[in-house]
Amino acid sequence: MEDARKTPSKSTSLPTTLLQLLSNTLVLSQTTPYLPPSSLLALGSTCKAFQILIRDTPVVFRHLDLTKVKSAQFEIAAIDHGGEVWRNVQLGWWYLLGYLET
Numbered sequence: 001m002e003d004a005r006k007t008p009s010k011s012t013s014l015p016t017t018l019l020q021l022l023s024n025t026l027v028l029s030q031t032t033p034y035l036p037p038s039s040l041l042a043l044g045s046t047c048k049a050f051q052i053l054i055r056d057t058p059v060v061f062r063h064l065d066l067t068k069v070k071s072a073q074f075e076i077a078a079i080d081h082g083g084e085v086w087r088n089v090q091l092g093w094w095y096l097l098g099y100l101e102t
Contacts, residue, residue, distance in 0.1 A: 019049055025059065033063040040064075 022028045032040065040061070044054035054060050066072040 019053070022050075022053060025057070028053075028057060029059040029062075032060050037064060037066065037069060 022031065035043075040054060044051045
């Protein structure tokens with residue numbers, strides 16, 4: 001007779017969770033450029049673990065496209081045209097995180 005207290009086989013192991021999958025930096029860096037800012041923020045607000053993952057991983061916001069985010073666009077007097085886009089992106093980032101108010 002076989003022992004009823006056998007260890008579970010690999011086929012009965014639990015599936016990989018989304019948090020485990022996205023904790024792999026390679027998977028995260030290849031996934032986040034396809035998500036809009038609202039989805040990244042929504043994912044970060046689901047639980048503390050996702051919040052830490054999204055907030056503390058620099059690659060998440062590296063390719064963030066704020067051109068379609070209306071609140072991230074500003075009317076800035078053109079002093080130097082080279083830095084204008086950079087300022088808009090940086091200010092938009094702070095508005096998205098809630099550090100600045102509109």
